[in-house]
Amino acid sequence: MPDQFEDFQGQVGVTIDESEPWWPLLPEHEHGPRPNVLIILFDDMGFAHLNCYGSTIDTPNINRLADEGLRYSNFHVTPLCSPTRASLMTGRNHHAVGMRTIANFHDTGFTNMRASVSKHSATLAEMLQARGYATYMVGKWHLSPAEENGPAGPYENWPLQRGFDRYYGFLSGATDQFYPELTHDNHHILPPKSPEEGYHVTEDLVDNGISFLRDKQSHRPDQPFFMYFALGAVHEPHQSPPEYVEKYRGRFDAGWDEVRREWYERQLASGIIPPDTELADRNPGVKRWEDLSDNGKLFAARLFEAFAGFLDHTDAQLGRLLQHLEDSGLLDNTIVVLTSDNGASGMGGPMGMLSIVAGGNGISTNDGELMLRGPGRPPATEEAERLEAWQSRLGDIGGPRSWTDIPWGWAQVANTPLRWYKSDAHGGGVRVPLIVRWPERVPQGQIRDQFHYVTDIVPTVLDVLGESVPDSYKGLAQMPVHGKSMAYTFKDPDAESNKGVQYFEMWGHRAIWMDGWKAVTRHFRGRPYDEDDWELFNLAEDFSETNNLAGQEPERLQKMIHRWWIEAGRYNVLPLDDRTITGGPSQRPGNPHDGLHYRYYPPTAHLHGRVSPMLQLGDWKITAEVERESTDQEGVLFAHGSMAGGVSFYIQDNRLCLDFNSREDVTVGRSDSELPAGMTTVSATLASSADKSGVVTLFVDGEESGTIAIPDTSGIAVRGGADIGADHYSPTTGSYDAPFEFAGTIHVLDIRVTPKGTLPRPQTPREASESG
Incomplete structure (x- = not known):
C-alpha cells in the first residue's frame, strides 16, 4: 500500500468492490456538543458607564446580561486599545507578543513593539479554529501595523490570517460612525448606504454578525462558533441617530460634579463597589461645574448627551444580536463575555471636542495642564471665543458633521x-466592567471581587471548554499563556484571587498589583524614570486609590517597584519608550511611504487613512493623466481627508479645480482656462511658507493655469483616507454632490510630497538585516 498522509481507517483492495470507504468525522461530530463563545469588547468604556455599573444611561440589554450572569468589580485591562486586544486574543502580556502601544504607532524596531501579534502567540481564534469552531470577527481589529492596512496588504496580520473564517469591520482604531473605512474578509468595501439613507456602523456590524450566524446555522447547525465582536463604541467620535441624542436632552444639565456623585451613590447601593469606597477628588485640570461659563456648561452638557445617546444606541444593537441568538435557540449554550479595552478617555481635553480639528489634544499632566500643547491652557479669551463660535453648531453634535469627544470632567x-483616564495605569485607565453569562455554570445576578486581568479571558474559555494551549502552532513554538483561569470564581464568591502579581506599563506610566496592593506612577517624556513619584495603595481597603500609603510603607513600596522591574524583564517590557505620538512614516523598510512618492493606476480601492499619501507633511505635487471623450465629463480625480480637512482635486464645468479644506475652512480654486477633450495631463502643486500660508498652482499640459492663495496649509486632517476617481466618504468640500465620480478615465495618478523638516529615514532592507 502506498504511503498515505491521512489517517485512513477504511480498507483498500484491488477493486472498489473489495474496498471499504471511510470518511473522517466533521469536527462538530468528532468532539460532540460544545458551547459557543461570544466576546463583546467595548472601546473606551469606563468603569461606571453601564447602567448596571452605576450610570443613569439606559443599557437594558446589557443589564439583562448582568442580571443573568456575573458582574466583576475588580477586573483590569491594559491602559490602551491595541495592547488590550492583543492580550484578550492571546492570553499573554502585550509587550511579550509585540504590542507595547497602539498598532498605528508603527513597528519601532524592537520586539516589544512590532505593531502586530507574534506568530509565536496563537490567538484564541486560531486555537478554536483548529478544534473545529467556526470563527467570526466583527468590528474593530487594530492589531496590524497601520501601514499594512492598504488594499494590497500585506495581509498576514489581518483577521482572516489570524484564525478567523470571516471578518466584517474596520482595521484601524477610531472610526467615523457614519463614514467608516470598511473591510470585508480580505478586501476593502464602501459602506452599503449613506448617513442620509440611515447608515450607522454599529447597525451594519450587527447586521453582518447576524448574517454570519445565519449562514452557519443554515448549513452547519451543529458546529459551535466563536465570535469576537469588537465595537467602535464608545470611542470618539460619539455619533448616533438623532433620536438617541435627543432622548438625553437636558438630562445632564446639573453638571459633572452632581452626576458623578449620583452615579457613585448608585454604585454603593448596587454593591458594585465596597461600602467604604471614597469618591476620588476631581482630577487636576477638572473645573468645578459651577465655575464654567454658561456657554461652557451648555457645550459640555450637549457633548455628554451625544455620548449617552451613542451608548444607548449601541445597547439597542447588541440587543438585536442577543435576540437573534435567543430566537435561534443558541443563547443559553453561548458563553457571553462583555468588557472594555480600557477606561474612559480624557483626550477630549478640559473643554471637550466638537470636531477633529477643533479642540481635544487632551492628555493631562499631573498638574492638569495639556501635555500635547505645552504649559498652560488656552487663554480665557481664546476659550471663550471658541465656545461662543461653537454655540451655532450645537445641533451638529452627535451627527455626521461632528467628531465629538467629552471633556475631562x-x-x-x-x-x-x-x-x-485611558492611557494611565491608575484605576481610571485600567479597571473596567466585566460581565459573564452562561447559564450552565455561571450563577445569576451576583458580583465577584477577585482581582483579574485581561490575559485571564483566554485561559478561562479554554478551561471551561476542556481545551489546552498548543505547544506549537503551524510549526512555530508557542510561548506559554500568562493568564490564569477565572472559572473558579463562578461557584465560589469568597475564593481568594489566584493572581499573585500583574504589572502595567504604557508610555512610561507604570504600576504593579501584588497580593492586593498596588504601586503606580504617572510618567511624562523628558523626566528621568528614576525621578518618577510612585504611589502605594491597599486596594483591599481603598477601591478608588485615594489613600496614598507610600510614606507609611516605604519598604513595601520599594519591594513592589523592584518586583515591577523583574516582571518587566520577564515579559519583554524593555526598553521603556515614553513617546506618545509618531505621526510620520514608519522607519520599517518597505512601507508605502518610502520616499513619499505615490503612483496609482486607477481604478483602485479606497486608501485607508495611514496608507494614503501624507500630504500633511509638507509641500506636494499631484499629477493626473486623464482622458475624456467630451468636455462634459467631470468628477473627482483625487480626494484626501474628510469634511474636517483635506484636499479635493477635480474637474467641474470643464475647469481644473482644487479645494483646500483647512480645519473646515475651505478655499476654492479654478483654472484660468478650460480643459481640452482627449488625453490631458493636469497638475497641482503646493508651495507653503514659514507662516503656514501657501500657494497652489494649477497646470494643464505643463502650462500654468491659475494660482490659489491658501491662508493656512496646516489644517489637513489625517483621517478619512483618500479616493481616486471619487470622493466616497466624508466629503472634503461642498462644491459638488459626493461622491462625484469622474466620468472619464484616469490612466495614472502621481503624487510627490516634499516634507518640511527632516523625517526619520526608513532603513534599507540590508540595514535592517545587519542591525538584527
Missing part, C-alpha cells in the same frame, strides 16, 4: 469613583 464621571 465627564470622562472622570465615566470612571467613577476612580482617578485619571
Whole structure:
C-alpha cells in the first residue's frame, strides 16, 4: 500500500468492490456538543458607564446580561486599545507578543513593539479554529501595523490570517460612525448606504454578525462558533441617530460634579463597589461645574448627551444580536463575555471636542495642564471665543458633521469613583466592567471581587471548554499563556484571587498589583524614570486609590517597584519608550511611504487613512493623466481627508479645480482656462511658507493655469483616507454632490510630497538585516 498522509481507517483492495470507504468525522461530530463563545469588547468604556455599573444611561440589554450572569468589580485591562486586544486574543502580556502601544504607532524596531501579534502567540481564534469552531470577527481589529492596512496588504496580520473564517469591520482604531473605512474578509468595501439613507456602523456590524450566524446555522447547525465582536463604541467620535441624542436632552444639565456623585451613590447601593469606597477628588485640570461659563456648561452638557445617546444606541444593537441568538435557540449554550479595552478617555481635553480639528489634544499632566500643547491652557479669551463660535453648531453634535469627544470632567464621571483616564495605569485607565453569562455554570445576578486581568479571558474559555494551549502552532513554538483561569470564581464568591502579581506599563506610566496592593506612577517624556513619584495603595481597603500609603510603607513600596522591574524583564517590557505620538512614516523598510512618492493606476480601492499619501507633511505635487471623450465629463480625480480637512482635486464645468479644506475652512480654486477633450495631463502643486500660508498652482499640459492663495496649509486632517476617481466618504468640500465620480478615465495618478523638516529615514532592507 502506498504511503498515505491521512489517517485512513477504511480498507483498500484491488477493486472498489473489495474496498471499504471511510470518511473522517466533521469536527462538530468528532468532539460532540460544545458551547459557543461570544466576546463583546467595548472601546473606551469606563468603569461606571453601564447602567448596571452605576450610570443613569439606559443599557437594558446589557443589564439583562448582568442580571443573568456575573458582574466583576475588580477586573483590569491594559491602559490602551491595541495592547488590550492583543492580550484578550492571546492570553499573554502585550509587550511579550509585540504590542507595547497602539498598532498605528508603527513597528519601532524592537520586539516589544512590532505593531502586530507574534506568530509565536496563537490567538484564541486560531486555537478554536483548529478544534473545529467556526470563527467570526466583527468590528474593530487594530492589531496590524497601520501601514499594512492598504488594499494590497500585506495581509498576514489581518483577521482572516489570524484564525478567523470571516471578518466584517474596520482595521484601524477610531472610526467615523457614519463614514467608516470598511473591510470585508480580505478586501476593502464602501459602506452599503449613506448617513442620509440611515447608515450607522454599529447597525451594519450587527447586521453582518447576524448574517454570519445565519449562514452557519443554515448549513452547519451543529458546529459551535466563536465570535469576537469588537465595537467602535464608545470611542470618539460619539455619533448616533438623532433620536438617541435627543432622548438625553437636558438630562445632564446639573453638571459633572452632581452626576458623578449620583452615579457613585448608585454604585454603593448596587454593591458594585465596597461600602467604604471614597469618591476620588476631581482630577487636576477638572473645573468645578459651577465655575464654567454658561456657554461652557451648555457645550459640555450637549457633548455628554451625544455620548449617552451613542451608548444607548449601541445597547439597542447588541440587543438585536442577543435576540437573534435567543430566537435561534443558541443563547443559553453561548458563553457571553462583555468588557472594555480600557477606561474612559480624557483626550477630549478640559473643554471637550466638537470636531477633529477643533479642540481635544487632551492628555493631562499631573498638574492638569495639556501635555500635547505645552504649559498652560488656552487663554480665557481664546476659550471663550471658541465656545461662543461653537454655540451655532450645537445641533451638529452627535451627527455626521461632528467628531465629538467629552471633556475631562465627564470622562472622570465615566470612571467613577476612580482617578485619571485611558492611557494611565491608575484605576481610571485600567479597571473596567466585566460581565459573564452562561447559564450552565455561571450563577445569576451576583458580583465577584477577585482581582483579574485581561490575559485571564483566554485561559478561562479554554478551561471551561476542556481545551489546552498548543505547544506549537503551524510549526512555530508557542510561548506559554500568562493568564490564569477565572472559572473558579463562578461557584465560589469568597475564593481568594489566584493572581499573585500583574504589572502595567504604557508610555512610561507604570504600576504593579501584588497580593492586593498596588504601586503606580504617572510618567511624562523628558523626566528621568528614576525621578518618577510612585504611589502605594491597599486596594483591599481603598477601591478608588485615594489613600496614598507610600510614606507609611516605604519598604513595601520599594519591594513592589523592584518586583515591577523583574516582571518587566520577564515579559519583554524593555526598553521603556515614553513617546506618545509618531505621526510620520514608519522607519520599517518597505512601507508605502518610502520616499513619499505615490503612483496609482486607477481604478483602485479606497486608501485607508495611514496608507494614503501624507500630504500633511509638507509641500506636494499631484499629477493626473486623464482622458475624456467630451468636455462634459467631470468628477473627482483625487480626494484626501474628510469634511474636517483635506484636499479635493477635480474637474467641474470643464475647469481644473482644487479645494483646500483647512480645519473646515475651505478655499476654492479654478483654472484660468478650460480643459481640452482627449488625453490631458493636469497638475497641482503646493508651495507653503514659514507662516503656514501657501500657494497652489494649477497646470494643464505643463502650462500654468491659475494660482490659489491658501491662508493656512496646516489644517489637513489625517483621517478619512483618500479616493481616486471619487470622493466616497466624508466629503472634503461642498462644491459638488459626493461622491462625484469622474466620468472619464484616469490612466495614472502621481503624487510627490516634499516634507518640511527632516523625517526619520526608513532603513534599507540590508540595514535592517545587519542591525538584527
